Amino acid sequence: MFMEEVLRDLVPMTLSLALGTLIGWERQMGRKPAGLRTHTLVCLGSTMFCLTTSYAYAAYGGHSLDATRIVHGVVTGVGFLGAGSIMRQEGYVHGLTTAASVWMVAAVGVAVGVHAYPLAVIGTLFALIVLEGYRWVERFLSPSSDEVD
Numbered sequence: 703m704f705m706e707e708v709l710r711d712l713v714p715m716t717l718s719l720a721l722g723t724l725i726g727w728e729r730q731m732g733r734k735p736a737g738l739r740t741h742t743l744v745c746l747g748s749t750m751f752c753l754t755t756s757y758a759y760a761a762y763g764g765h766s767l768d769a770t771r772i773v774h775g776v777v778t779g780v781g782f783l784g785a786g787s788i789m790r791q792e793g794y795v796h797g798l799t800t801a802a803s804v805w806m807v808a809a810v811g812v813a814v815g816v817h818a819y820p821l822a823v824i825g826t827l828f829a830l831i832v833l834e835g836y837r838w839v840e841r842f843l844s845p846s847s848d849e850v851d
Contacts, residue, residue: 711753718749718814721826725807728833734800735787744783744804745811748776752815773812780808803833 722745723738730737755769784801806829813822 714749714753714814714817714819715746717819717822718745718811721810721814721822722746722807724826725803725810725829725833728830729800729803734803735797736784736800736804741804741807744780745807745814748780748808748811749815750811751776752812755815773816776808776812777805780805799833803829 719742722742725745726738726741729741751772752769755767755772759767759769784804787797787800787804789796806825810822810825810829813819813825
């Protein structure tokens with residue numbers, strides 16, 4: 703019984719670690735304010751909050767426990783975390799993409815936490831396409847302007 707519980711949690715936490723690391727690595731390579739460790743920890747934390755729901759239900763039970771409240775808390779809390787990476791300087795705003803990627807990696811973590819693994823993988827792939835692929839599109843469309851995060 704104990705090993706079954708460990709494996710039930712180990713699989714999503716490991717997937718969350720891998721997917722959060724992929725997005726975090728992309729941000730780290732671009733020397734962005736929130737990089738590898740930040741994204742990985744947000745993804746892991748989001749997954750862990752969702753997985754905790756089943757334990758809370760088992761411990762406290764009843765119909766009064768609403769699992770979606772945890773997801774709501776993650777979305778709201780990570781929004782504040784991401785907002786901390788946004789800076790305004792001399793008429794320019796920096797860090798919006800980093801804030802959005804932190805928010806996205808939280809969504810990936812939540813998806814893993816509720817065992818929506820295909821959704822989490824698709825979300826990660828699409829996030830990487832937007833973060834890397836769209837950068838090339840931006841350079842092509844406006845080659846003379848400097849890239850601003």
